[in-house]
Amino acid sequence: MATSQVETVNTGADKAKLALVVALVIASVVGFYLLGKQGVFAQWAVLIVGLVVAVGVFLLSESGRQFVAFARDAWREVKKVVWPTRKETLQMTAYVFAFVVIMALFLWMTDKTLEWVLYDLILGWRKS
CATH class of the missing domain: 1.10.287 (Helix Hairpins)
Incomplete structure (x- = not known):
């Protein structure tokens, strides 16, 4: 303790x-x-x-x-502390930005898919 x-x-x-x-x-x-x-x-x-x-x-x-x-x-x-080099910092920043873009696209596609399933297939509502 x-x-x-x-x-x-x-x-x-x-x-x-x-x-x-x-x-x-x-x-x-x-x-x-x-x-x-x-x-x-x-x-x-x-x-x-x-x-x-x-x-x-x-x-x-x-x-x-x-x-x-x-x-x-x-x-x-x-x-x-061992600080990263400029090259390592730029690479990690690029990885983070790429991950954010991929996640944004994934979430957008998931949202549109759920919207289509719920509103068009299940409820039969058409957006105007």
Whole structure:
């Protein structure tokens, strides 16, 4: 039986850091809108600086360190992927298009056959 592991924030310091991150993001967005009369530069500066500080605080928390470790592992796995060549990609795309055309023709023929059987043979209705 597989047990599911739930990652939780254990320390008060980590909870405080995550609360600070949320507060910084909210303050950045509020500051962006409140500084509308100060000019576009001031608005964007407050927003960008606030978000950068929030990301910095997040990365200093345990959740941030786990996220960075996950991102490194994911990047390592992406490097292991063997990507198809251009020729292989074009061939597979052609196969998919050919299959779609064949299936469309098959479904159209099936629809017309059932229409003919039901309306013309069984019910005797003629389309006008």
